Amino acid sequence: MQRRTFIRGLGTGSLALGAGAAGVSHAKGKTEHKWRMVTTWPKNFPGLGTGAEKLAxxxxxxxxxxxxxRVFGANELVPPFEVFDTVARGTAQIGHGAAYYWKGKSEAAQFFSAVPFGLTAQEMNGWLYHGGGLELWTELYDRFGLIPAPAGNTGVQMGGWFNKEIDSLEDLKGLKMRIPGLGGEVLKRAGGTPVNLAGNELFIALQNNTIDATEWVGPYNDLAFGLYKAAKYYYYPGWHEPGTTLEAMINKDAFAELSEDLQAIVLNACKVVNQDMLAEYTVRNPNALKTxxxxxxVELRRFPDDVIERLRALSEEVVAEIGARDAFSKxxxxxxxxxxEQARRWGGLTELTYLQVRDGT
Amino acid sequence: MQRRTFIRGLGTGSLALGAGAAGVSHAKGKTEHKWRMVTTWPKNFPGLGTGAEKLAxxxxxxxxxxxxxRVFGANELVPPFEVFDTVARGTAQIGHGAAYYWKGKSEAAQFFSAVPFGLTAQEMNGWLYHGGGLELWTELYDRFGLIPAPAGNTGVQMGGWFNKEIDSLEDLKGLKMRIPGLGGEVLKRAGGTPVNLAGNELFIALQNNTIDATEWVGPYNDLAFGLYKAAKYYYYPGWHEPGTTLEAMINKDAFAELSEDLQAIVLNACKVVNQDMLAEYTVRNPNALKTxxxxxxVELRRFPDDVIERLRALSEEVVAEIGARDAFSKxxxxxxxxxxEQARRWGGLTELTYLQVRDGT
Structure with a gap:
């Protein structure tokens, strides 16, 4: 509560600078709707939790x-993995999380967060907003009485934290690693044991050797969890999460009670946060990596080419299988x-060629 | 007007799909502010002009x-290059354009649109929203009674349309090319003659051989202008515009008359359009390129490595010189x-490595 009061005190000055998400007093408005937001993140966790706060x-x-x-962090109102059901039930009107956490509801949900060797952040936004992706996602969540909206993106993630070096495919065999969603399925096929844990459980699990490795997000978030204290090697690139979309899910009945301008405000606030989070990560990650x-x-390592090549082949298999499971997934x-396919063709002429001529050796 | 009526008729259905920018009736609202928007684009020109309409x-x-x-296309109320002064004067309350068109006001303005071998779209958003860029831009436009806001991004552009092949640096000598901003200065130093023309003048100039080459944006826009009818070779990558930020400029006095929630609405609508335009280009460009x-x-060509290398060296010179011209530019x-520098380090571990392992040969 104190934080809100502080932000309100900033007045319009910050708005002129485009801060936008903060700085406006609410003196004039009469409260018409009191909403609860439940999230899968620790309260105010950098980037993810603060993104949810910004949205609110x-x-x-x-x-x-x-x-x-009113925003509730993980375990404040419900445990992180009950966010989906809590909003579907209407106990909260809105939630903030990531769609791959809900693969138990539908395997297809994973396509709307991150696919190994899939789309980057810019490409995800293309697919979701202008390529038909959000329509499909909307159709899926509608079954549960929810409306989805992209509401954050991490950009290309890091490959994760490892207690030992990964020199060959052999090193993946028997590896117990926290890695959710489709990436976990790929690791399994490479001989590893994927584990799904919420963010706030990672450090202890890694330190206790309950797991041998974990991925989380990138330097900004990984530094905040202190993962460097529990593992020595930090691998890139994040082949399994090349542009993870975070989500807001909105209870349909609560949404229907809003006037049309308020409906537009909720959905467009999600769009603002979707862009803002990626911009923030793009600034904070390199600074945190330096630290x-x-x-x-920390020792930075790149996955060996043959490991990457094998993970790529397995990813194609896994994604194709998930994509063949039922009519909707198809x-x-x-x-x-x-x-x-079209993003690869276009990216080859633009982003990839450009970064090569700008930064390549 | 007919278009508005049509869009209004869509009702809330499109909102549930996240269309957001359209579909709400205005029955309830009492008009408090009538604004004019002047733009540097032909009315409803794909991506750029339609982006301005979406913002409105x-x-x-x-x-x-x-x-x-009320949105005015180029030459409807004022010519494209008078947009800045028109909003500064208050004849219009808001404008939509690109900051490098105003280098006559301040050379430093160019940094806020596109810099040769500079930042990609994602990096531009990082710098502007979380890296101090927008604060500097705000300080600059404040001198003219304007507030700037990023309001669109093209992504990495194409290199342009050429009547002859560019096989070596010699082919740039004497080349008369439409290329605005810092890219034009670089071409000049490579022996060419840069010309600044508004978009709607390009086709005629190229067809009449008033110019030998032109860059514009990318396939989606270049197809709309029919540039392929006037030149045969289509070059990549767009070294001169790797993630061009479009802008809204808002008259400070008009902004001050808004209540605080309306101020936030204007600035955040710009943020929504900033993201939406890039997403749209990411979808439309590859389709248009196919056509x-x-x-x-059309014959697709990549600039030869030695040409790129020379343009890169010249770009560093030009940008450093512009950046040393006065205290603010410094x-x-x-x-x-x-x-x-930090974006290059981070991009090297993430976007570049990822695209190489996903799409590289």
């Missing part, structure tokens, strides 16, 4: 206080696959 | 009709340069 504040600001949103390397003497996979 | 519609929708925005190559038999250049 932005909805309040844009609505002139007509909607108030990890220079202060904490439609999602077909849409995703065709978008990926 | 979104401001209306989010404000429940309290702000109404150009298969139907119009601050902008220092901020930009340090962000570019």
């Amino acid at each position: 504040e932005l909805i309040e600001t844009l609505s002139g206080g007509r909607i108030r949103v 990890l390397l220079s202060e904490h003497k 439609r999602v996979y077909a849409s995703f696959r065709s978008f990926l | 519609e979104l401001i209306e929708t989010l404000s429940g009709g309290r702000i109404r925005v 150009l190559l298969s139907e119009h038999k 601050r902008v250049y220092a901020s930009f340069r340090s962000f570019l």
Whole structure:
């Protein structure tokens, strides 16, 4: 609560600088809707949790206080993996998480968060907003009485933290690693044992050797969890999560109670946070990586080419199998696959060639 | 007007799909502010002009009709290159363009649109929103009574349309090419003659051989202008514009008249359009390129390595010189340069490595 008061005190100055998500007093607005937001992240966790807070504040600001949103971190109201059901039930009106956490509801949900060797952040936004992706996602969540909206992106993640070096495919055999979603399925096929744990359980599990390795997000978040204290080797690239979309899920009945301008405010606030989080990660990650390397003497490693090549082949298998499981998954996979093909052609002429001529050796 | 009526008729269905920028009736809102938007683009020109329309519609929708925005295409109210002065004067309350068009006001303005061998779209958003870039831009435009906001991004552009092949540096000598901003300065130093023309003048100039070559944006826009009818060779990558930020500029006095929630609505609508335009280009460009190559038999060419290498060296010179011209430019250049260095390090581990392992040969 104190934090809100502080932010309100900033006045319009920060708005002129485009801060937007904060700085507006709510004096004028009469509260019409009191919402609860449940999240899969620790309260105010950098990037993810603060992104959820920004979303709540932005909805309040844009609505002139007509909607108030109280944010609950993981385990404050419900455990992280109960967020989906809590919003579906209407105990909370909105949730913030990532779609691959809900593969138990539908395997196809994973396509809307991250696919190994799949789309980057820019490409995900293309597919979701203008390539038919969000329509499919909407159709899926509609079965549960929810409306999905992209609400954050991590960009290309890191490959994770390992207690031993990965020199060959042999080193993946028997590896017990926290890695959710489709990436976990790929690791399994490479002989490893994927484990799904919520973020706040990672450090202890890694330190206790309950797991041998974990991926989380990238330097900004990994530094915050202190993962460098529990593992020595930090691998790249994040082949399994090349542009993970975070999500807001909105209870359909609660949404239907809003006036049309308030409905637009909620959905567009999600869009603002979707972009803002990626921009923030793009700034904070390189700074955090510097700290990890220079202060904490972390050892940076690139996955060997043959390991990457094998993970790529296994990823194609896994994704194709998930995409063939039922009629709906087939439609999602077909849409995703065709978008990926065109994104690869276009990215080859633009992003990839450009970064090569700018930064290549 | 007919288009607005049509869009209004879509009702809430499209909102549930996240369309957001359209689809809300304004029945409830009482108009409090009538704004004019002037733009540097032909009315409804794909991506750029339609992006400006979306911005206007979104401001209306989010404000429940309290702000109404009438959009004027290039030459409807004023010529494209008078947009800046028109908004500064208050004849229009908001404008949509690109900052490098205003280098006559300040050379430093160019840093906020596109820098040769500079930042990609994702990196630009990082620098502007979380790396200090927008604060500097705000300080610059404040001198003219304007508030800037990023409001669109093209992504990595194409290198342009050429009447002859570019096989060596010699082929740039004497080349008369439409290329604005810093890219034009680089071409000049390579022996060419840069020309600045507004978009709607390009086709005629190229067809009449007033110019030998032109860059514009990418396949989606270049196809719309029919540039393939006037030149045969289509070059990549767009070394001169790797992630061009489009802008909204808002008259400070008009902004000050808005209530705090409406101020937040205007600035956040710009953020939504900033992301949406890039997503749209990411989808439309590869489709348009397919049409150009298969139907119009355009010949796709990559700039030779030694040409790129020379353009890169010249770009560094030009950007450093512009960045040393006065006290303000020095601050902008220092901020930009340090962000570019960190973006290169981070991009090398993430975007570049990832795209190489996903798409590389």
